[in-house]
Amino acid sequence: xxxxxxxxxxxxxxxxxxxxxxxxxxxGWSLVRVKGAGLNRSELRTRQGHSxxxxxxxxLGIECVxxxxxSTAPELPEGTTVAAVMGEMGREFDGGYAExxxxxxSLLMPVTTTLAWDVLAALPETYLTAQxxxxxxxxxxxxxxxxxxxxxxxxxxxxxxxxxxxxxxxIAATTRRRDKVGALIGAGVDHVIVDTGxxxxxxxRAIWPEGPDHVLDLVGARTAVDSLRLVRRGGTVCVAGSLSxxxxxxFEPIAMIPSGTRLTAFHSDDIKGSxxxxxxxxxxxxVEAGVYRPNVDRVFGLDDIVAAHRxxxxxxxxxxxxxxx
Numbered sequence: 383x384x385x386x387x388x389x390x391x392x393x394x395x396x397x398x399x400x401x402x403x404x405x406x407x408x409x410g411w412s413l414v415r416v417k418g419a420g421l422n423r424s425e426l427r428t429r430q431g432h433s434x435x436x437x438x439x440x441x442l443g444i445e446c447v448x449x450x451x452x453s454t455a456p457e458l459p460e461g462t463t464v465a466a467v468m469g470e471m472g473r474e475f476d477g478g479y480a481e482x483x484x485x486x487x488s489l490l491m492p493v494t495t496t497l498a499w500d501v502l503a504a505l506p507e508t509y510l511t512a513q514x515x516x517x518x519x520x521x522x523x524x525x526x527x528x529x530x531x532x533x534x535x536x537x538x539x540x541x542x543x544x545x546x547x548x549x550x551x552x553i554a555a556t557t558r559r560r561d562k563v564g565a566l567i568g569a570g571v572d573h574v575i576v577d578t579g580x581x582x583x584x585x586x587r588a589i590w591p592e593g594p595d596h597v598l599d600l601v602g603a604r605t606a607v608d609s610l611r612l613v614r615r616g617g618t619v620c621v622a623g624s625l626s627x628x629x630x631x632x633f634e635p636i637a638m639i640p641s642g643t644r645l646t647a648f649h650s651d652d653i654k655g656s657x658x659x660x661x662x663x664x665x666x667x668x669v670e671a672g673v674y675r676p677n678v679d680r681v682f683g684l685d686d687i688v689a690a691h692r693x694x695x696x697x698x699x700x701x702x703x704x705x706x707x
Contacts, residue, residue, distance in 0.1 A: 384707065385480035386687040389439045391431025394691035397442075397479075399684065405476070405484035412453035412487055414464060418503025419446040419478035420537070421694050421703040423624070428473065429691065436473050443478030444471045445507040447499065455487040464490045465506040465662060468654040479687060481707040491659040495666045502666070504537070504678045504702040507650055509665045510658050512541035515622040515648040519596040525550025528590050532609060533600030533623055534571060535562045537702040540677045542598055543569040548673050554589055556582065558697075565700035569677060586612060598622060603630050607638050610645060618644040677701030 383404045386397050407413050425442045427433060445467040450458050458464070466489045471477040476484070495502055515538070516522070521529055529546050531539045534555025546553050547570025554573040555566050563574045575585045586593065593614040599606050600623030607630065609619045639645055653661060668674045679701040682690035687705060694703055 383481040384684060385441050385476070386684055386705075387439045388429050388442050391429065391438065394429070394688045394695065396429065397687045397691060399687070402480075404482050407452045407454060407484065409454050410487055411484050412455060412458055412464075412490060413451040414446065414448045414466070414483050414485055414490070415451045416446045416478055416481055416483050416707055417448040417499040418704055418706045419443045420503050420505075420507055421690060421705060422507055422537075423694065425472060426691060426695055427624075433473060440472065441476035441478075441480050441483075442472040443476075443480070443483070444468055444473070445503075446471075446478030446483055447493070447503045447506065448483075450490075451482065453487065455490075458487060458490060458492070463493050463495060463502075465493050465502070466490055466654075467506045467510060467658070468651040479684070479705065481684070488655045491655065491662050493663060493666055496670060497666065500678055500681045500704045500706060501669070501676060503704045503706070504676050505665055505669065506658075506662060508537045508541045508702055509545070509674070509676070510653045510662060511538050511622060511648065511650040512545055513661055513665065514650065514653050515598055515620050516542060516545060518622075518646050518648045519598060519618050519620045521546055521549065521551055521596055523549045525552075527595035528552045528554070530586065530594040530597045530609075530612065531555040531571075531600065532577075532597065532605055534566050534569075534574070535559070535700045536600050536623060537677075537679075537699070538623060539598075539600050540565070540569045540701045541674075543571050544674045544676065546570070548668070554586065554594065562700045565677065569675065569701075582608070582612060593617065596620070606630055606645075607633070610639055610643060613643060615640055616642045616644075618646060620646050620648055622648040679703055681706060683707075
């Protein structure tokens with residue numbers, strides 16, 4: 383089979399297309415014929431060498447969709463459409479950047495759908511993370527509250543906007559590029575704030591004088607403390623992305639979290655396997671019904687994986703980038 387193998391830490395060029403053996407099925411695992419894999423910035427960081435537990439060479443890819451080619455689980459017969467996310471895919475064992483992936487049965491989420499493979503591939507990690515983050519914030523149906531999404535044109539940001547717009551929530555979102563304003567409006571955002579690197583306070587207060595009730599911070603380390611200052615007193619900030627890195631230097635909770643304001647987080651590993659299966663199926667139904675509007679920015683072939691990583695690394699996407707074998 384063909385696989386994109388990350389041969390060492392480095393730039394996009396360290397991803398090499400190689401012919402490798404199709405993995406042999408073993409007890410507790412299933413062989414999945416990969417039909418699509420969404421790209422994620424965590425894979426970019428792993429490729430760059432920022433995941434110290436990962437040993438190269440490694441087939442990256444923390445998610446994929448496809449069909450069961452062979453399985454040791456009776457409930458996963460050959461031909462079943464499945465999705466998989468996280469659970470050390472592409473890190474401890476080879477992931478979705480290949481024509482086949484050998485995955486633990488516990489990770490596989492059977493899905494019934496009429497969606498095209500590239501659309502389905504854009505959903506698991508992105509929409510499950512968006513849904514989990516909104517749940518952590520307490521954002522739900524009924525249109526209550528004001529939501530600020532920082533890093534709005536990331537794939538999770540676009541998905542969160544789509545879900546929250548379906549709830550009827552008033553949404554503001556940030557982007558660093560004016561040419562992405564239209565994409566955010568198309569995703570259901572009511573107010574777009576172009577982030578020039580200056581404090582957001584003035585622009586945000588012009589929209590909501592008291593501040594947002596909820597902030598979904600997908601930029602992460604660089605902006606989390608500022609988000610705590612922007613949210614209304616008693617509001618909630620959820621950090622669910624790491625566009626600016628993993629750690630907040632010199633973080634002092636008592637000094638930096640206003641009294642009564644809540645800081646939480648969401649990690650997509652919480653919704654792997656059976657924990658996310660029913661949620662993913664509901665998301666698929668909502669996409670099929672036109673309630674959610676997934677934004678597939680661009681689809682690359684597996685042979686173009688270097689170009690796909692370069693596209694992602696250069697922040698050219700508005701929404702999800704997908705690779706198909």
